[in-house]
Amino acid sequence: PNTVIDENLDELIEKIWSKKSVSVQGSGSCNFSPKSNIIFDTKNSFKQNPNGMIFELINSSKEVLLTQTFFSIGGGFIVTAKEIENGDRPTRKRGKSKHPYPFNNSKEMLEMSANSKKAIWQMKEANELCNISQDELNSKLDDIWHAMKSCVENGLNNEGILPGGLNTVRRAKKLYEQLNNDSENTTVSDWLCAYAMAVNEENAAGHMVVTAPTNGAAGVLPATLYFFYKHKAAKPEQIRQFLLTSSAIGGLIKYNSSISGAEVGCQGEVGSASAMAAAALCDVRGGTSKQIENAAEMSLEHHLGMTCDPVKGLVQVPCIERNGFGAVKAYTASSLALRESGDHLISLDECIEAMRKTGLDMSDKYKETALGGLAVSLIQC
The missing domain is CATH 3.30.1330.90 (D-3-phosphoglycerate dehydrogenase; domain 3)
Known part of the structure; x- marks a missing residue:
């Protein structure tokens, strides 16, 4: 997929769709x-x-x-x-790990951080450096960021009707223009929604997005990071730090539960993305490891039980707006965590397990099938 970033994807899709045969290797x-x-x-x-x-x-x-x-x-x-x-x-x-910080859950992560006196992003970086050089790692992180940045900016500059038959109108560009024309009356939530919706409108159009953690939840992390970059003058090393911390949290959720809407509903998609973004934003804003874990838990906690019920099976309604709300929750969780000690009642591990069990109990109608919930609320004649 990274080879088509600079191509006109609408033309590429049309070319593929018009073909009458496929090559079978050999x-x-x-x-x-x-x-x-x-x-x-x-x-x-x-x-x-x-x-x-x-x-x-x-x-x-x-x-x-x-x-x-x-x-x-x-x-x-x-x-x-x-x-x-x-x-x-x-x-x-998971085989026998050769990595210096092989944490499988947040309890181990916090213990290793305390014992080594390293931040979460530093432990994650050390693990990655077992496989690639520092220059390669920085280059790959920068590539991810540049792709995320492109997703946001492409979405903010595109308008029209999204494909699929719902006649969903792109709204991010108009919202962004309104915010720029009335900047004195804007809030953090306004900007985050514009940035997240821009990305998910690009996804709905079949354009390039970064699967972090999934395509349906691809707007939360870029929106949160783009806000930090655009409004808080983030430095390149802070952007890499953000990505490393978010991947550490995403890995824990993926390993101990699921990030798939088809398995646990949207709590595993936008919920996981929001937890990743909350942790990463808390980190780059100066949070301790305990505060970072607390931010991730709070954000995930307030997505528990969320269903995946896209109208007409398209990742448009409610998905585009939902990414904006996920980014807003991430910012809120990071801010609240930074004002507290990091001590809290429910751990991130317990919250991830609660999400897993909730997903097991959830009917398949609410797991990406478009057979229940909001997906069947729209009467189409």
Whole structure:
């Protein structure tokens, strides 16, 4: 995906969509028309995970020669039906760690931070440096930031109707212009919503976003970081620090629960993104490790139980606005945490476990299937 950042994605999508065949590695090509050969089943759901796709190779006699089922489990991870049934998930694979700070939960993270007298971002950086050099790490972090920045700015400069049939109007550009024309009466929430909505409008248009932690929740982190960059004059090293801290928190959530709306609802998508952003923002604003953990917990806590019920199955309503609210909650949690000691009743580990159990109890109707909740509230004639 990073190779298409500078391409015109609308033209690229149209080119792919108009093709009549696909290349099969080492075997020539086979007939394939996206418009007629992709079948969207809006009635039934897989029992393993609702976010799945069946691939079939069919001959001229309508015989199925090959078939394979894949599932998207969040954060860019793809697994087969067999892997998911066997519990063989890439997010849970952990061998004997050679990293200096191999924390698997927030309790271990805080203990290691206290014992080593290192910040969370420093421990995360040390772990990463076991695999790549400092220059490579900085370069990759900078690439992520530049992509996030592009997402925000592209969204703030685009307008029109989003594809998919809901006739959803892009609003970020107009909102941003209003804020710039009346800057004395703006709030932090106004800016965060404009930045987050800009990113998720880009996602809804099929344009480039950063999967952090997921595409549906891709607006929260860029919005929070862009606000810090634009309004607080963030330095390059602070931006890297932000990204390292957010990835540490996201990794804990992903490892101990899920970041997939198809598994635990939107609490795992926007909730996780908000927790990551809250922790990272608290960090770059001078928070201690305990305050950072507290910020993440508060933000996640106030997303518990949130369903994933996109109207018409499109990541537009309520998803675009919801990312703005996730960014606002992240800012609020970081501010509150900074004014307290970091001591609190419910730990981040306990909150992550509560999210996992809530997701298990949640009906599949509220897990990205568009079969319940807000998704069935809109009457379409």
